[in-house]
Amino acid sequence: MLNALRSDYLTQGPAVPAFESALKEATGALHAVACNSATSALHIACRALGLGPGDRLWTTPNTFVASANCARTCGADVDFVDIDPETLNLCAVALERKLEAAKREGKLPKIVVPVDFAGLPADMRAIRSLADRYGFRIIEDASHAVGATDAGRPTGGGRTADITVLSFHPVKIVTTCEGGAGLTDHPELARAMELYRSHCITRNPEEMHDPSEGPWYYQQVDLGNNYRMTDLHAALGCSQMKRLREFVRARTELAARYDRLLADFPLTVAPRREGAASAWHLYVVQLDESLESRRREVFERMWAAGIMVNVHYIPVHLQPYYRSMGFKAGDFPNAERYYRRALTLPLHPGLTFEDQDRVVDSLREAIG
Numbered sequence: 306m307l308n309a310l311r312s313d314y315l316t317q318g319p320a321v322p323a324f325e326s327a328l329k330e331a332t333g334a335l336h337a338v339a340c341n342s343a344t345s346a347l348h349i350a351c352r353a354l355g356l357g358p359g360d361r362l363w364t365t366p367n368t369f370v371a372s373a374n375c376a377r378t379c380g381a382d383v384d385f386v387d388i389d390p391e392t393l394n395l396c397a398v399a400l401e402r403k404l405e406a407a408k409r410e411g412k413l414p415k416i417v418v419p420v421d422f423a424g425l426p427a428d429m430r431a432i433r434s435l436a437d438r439y440g441f442r443i444i445e446d447a448s449h450a451v452g453a454t455d456a457g458r459p460t461g462g463g464r465t466a467d468i469t470v471l472s473f474h475p476v477k478i479v480t481t482c483e484g485g486a487g488l489t490d491h492p493e494l495a496r497a498m499e500l501y502r503s504h505c506i507t508r509n510p511e512e513m514h515d516p517s518e519g520p521w522y523y524q525q526v527d528l529g530n531n532y533r534m535t536d537l538h539a540a541l542g543c544s545q546m547k548r549l550r551e552f553v554r555a556r557t558e559l560a561a562r563y564d565r566l567l568a569d570f571p572l573t574v575a576p577r578r579e580g581a582a583s584a585w586h587l588y589v590v591q592l593d594e595s596l597e598s599r600r601r602e603v604f605e606r607m608w609a610a611g612i613m614v615n616v617h618y619i620p621v622h623l624q625p626y627y628r629s630m631g632f633k634a635g636d637f638p639n640a641e642r643y644y645r646r647a648l649t650l651p652l653h654p655g656l657t658f659e660d661q662d663r664v665v666d667s668l669r670e671a672i673g
Contacts, residue, residue, distance in 0.1 A: 320536035320543065325486070327546040331451070332461035334469070334488035336495030339539060340502055343448045343472035343485030345532035347375035347418075350468040350487045353497035354442045356381045356416055363403070364418035364446070365395040366620040366640040372418050372446045373621050383630075384414070385622050387637040389428075392576045393589070395419045396639070397431035404439045416442050421450035421460060423617070424478070424556075424584035425576060429455060429465035448472035449586035451479055452553040456580050463490030468498075473542055476653075478552050478584050481542040484534050505529030555654035556585035559661060563588055563650065566665045571596060571672065572648075587617055588652040596672065597645050604648065606671035612664050615649040 325337040340346040356362060362376035366385045373383045386403055389396040400417070407413045417436065419427035429445060436443050445466035447453070451473075453460040461469040468491075473484035487498045500507065505527035510517045513524045534542075545552075560583070564574050571593040577583070592600055600616075607614045620640045622632035634641065651664055 317533065318536040320539035321534050324481075324534070324539035324542040324546070327543055328461070328471070328486055328488065331546060331549060332459045332469075332488055334461050334463050335490045336488065336492060338487045338489075338495055338498040338502060339534040339542075340485045340487065340532045341534050341538075342483055342532075343446075343470055343474070344371040344375070345502070345530070346470045346485035346487040346498075347371055347444065347446065348378050348530075349498045349501040349532060350444045350470055350494075351375045351379045351381070351416065352501045353487075353494045354416055354444070354467065360415040361412065362416045362418060363400075363414040364621075365420050365422070366622045366637045367393055367422055367618055367643065368420040368446065368621060369448075369618060370621050370624060372420055373627070375418075376416070381415070383627070385632075385637055385640075386417075387639045388422075388643065390639045390643065392425060392428070392578050393422050393643060394425065394427040394578075395432070397428045397435065400432065401435055404435060408439065413439055414441050416444055418444045418446050420446040420448075421453060421584075423575065423587035423589050424449045424453055425578060426450060426453050426455040426460055426581045426583075428578070433465040442467045445469040448474075448477070448485070450584045451477070452549050453584035454582045460584070461488040463488060467491065468494060473538075473545075476586075478556070478586055479542065479545040479549055481534065481538040481545070484538050484542060500527065501529045502532040503529060504531060552654050553584050556652060557583075559652055559656055560585045560588050562658070562661060563652075563665075566661070567668075570668070585652060588650045589617060590648050590650060591643060591646040592648060592672075594646070599672075600646065600648065603668070603671040607667050610667045610670070612667045613651060616644070616647050617649050618644070620644055 321339050325339050328337040356379045358380035360381040362381050363384045364372045367388045376383045386395050386400045443466040447460045447469050450460045451471050469488040471486045473481040489495050506523050506525050508523045573591040575588050
């Protein structure tokens, strides 16, 4: 970080490529394009895949709004696929049913965005199989899942998704203060994301529409944005990536300990999926149905005790913006049922066992 401050570059210097190299090494991806946020990375991923007006993007309702908003920013339509109540991720069975109906109606999606909720990889192999059958592209929103694995392979390696998006927000597993990245094994998609990240300006004569006028010359070949990551943020990211395994190991140990401590509580512990190893961005429990009506009381009692629980997520289709498009309560019952019972407990590498015991004791008292 200090080296970046003392260098000749605060932006567009060597730290960003170094961070991108660290991401490629950790995930096995062939290309990485660092951005100033995962939201920016989602946007340029959609643009690289040619999403625009008249197209459709499907995602899960159990996510942060950016997973859907990226389509609207491109002028495309959005729809949702309900979650698997066991994993809380986009349900591949529900996706297949929806695709069958959409094919009959001539309304197949151009892109599907599965989300690795809480750090647990979605069933990407099943979704990839459906993509090959129905012809849609995949953006895996792995904002929660840097450091996760599925069948022993790191998330972001490009074997199932066309593009994988990561987040480096302060609360994520690895942080650059703010930041994101798009990973891909496709060089043409990587280059498109690089252009869209930086105003679609190029100095490469092969990408220009007219001959270069000299060494100073550049051309804007499309409409892009300034989504660049600074060298300061990238330098922090490089430092953080050296500790990725340490961070995930600590989170995994704490998650397993939560499982043991909560074994006799009236709730469902955080989800797992056979063969997949979560990065444990979040530890989310679901209160039993008998406690559903008391979720707010439990939440407020824990906050009053100094335990900063949270709720992830309000189903996207219930946000006023999406309600205005015709979505309504009851459209995606699994996501809505999960939301009514969800409670996110504190989880981070600095959490001590004593802290965790205090969280559990507070939850026990709040439930009563």
